[in-house]
Amino acid sequence: MTGSITDGEDVVQDALFRAYRGLETWDESRPLAPWIFRIAHNQCIDFLRNRGVRIEAETAAAAPDFSEPDDPIGPAIGPAIEHLVLNLPPKERACVLLKDVFEYSLEEIAEYVDSTTGGVKAALIRGRSKLELLQGRPAATLRVATPEHMHILRLYVDRFNNRDWNGLRELISADAQLLVADRYSGSFADGGYLGVYSRLQVTWRLTLGEVDGEPSIILLNERNGEWEIEGIVRLDIGGDGRITRVSDYQHCPWTLIAGSIGVREAN
Secondary structure, three states: OOOOHHHHHHHHHHHHHHHHHOHHHOOOOOOHHHHHHHHHHHHHHHHHHHHOHHHHHHHHOOOOOOOOOOOOOOOOHHHHHHHHHHHOOHHHHHHHHHHHHOOOOHHHHHHHOOOOHHHHHHHHHHHHHHHHHHOOOOOOOOOOOOHHHHHHHHHHHHHHHOOOHHHHHHHEEEEEEEEEOOOEEEEOOOOOHHHHHHOOOOOEEEEEEEEOOEEEEEEEEEEOOEEEEEEEEEEEEOOOOOEEEEEEOOOOOOHHHHOOEEEOOOO
């Protein structure tokens, strides 16, 4: 839905937190999974709206409504996934993913996205038709980090690898936030993050890499004389060049197989 495993993981963390905080609103006579799924679905939509992707996607993929055929057949999903993630509006995106990739029934999808079977059918028709029109077109351009952003990433990697903790703190805003997915979310200053890394018994280092085509930081651990990818670290950088948020996904091993990850620089 988000087009990025790290963005998706952030949405999951926020959705689970909201579900926990809102347990008193859950009707215990109904299944739990659809209720949590709707929270996650709404979180995705809020995320896309805040990032500005939803408006851009709807404009880029705008197409007239299509009448419903007697037996609609979706396009080949494999080649269309990159277009699906980047070009369809959220409701169509969710319906096509749930039906054509995860093979949920229309009734299940309607409950998950808080719609009707008729609304799901209409969203599927629009989404599939747009995907057919998009076949053969170049993939949408991914976000590219600015030279200033890359400079901060390199400084962060170099100082982390040199255990220059004071130098690292100079890069980080005083009110920066820290997310260690599935472990901690809150103030960076109160998270004890650098202390944890300073005490790790395994041999580790950071390196620049790419996650879903975007510059990121890769955590490597040494095992049997070889470096293996252990996790992903993402930095949010403010307009003043200071790091405003550190997100560490080393406790989410599923992110290592769910997205496209590669090492950019060996040192």
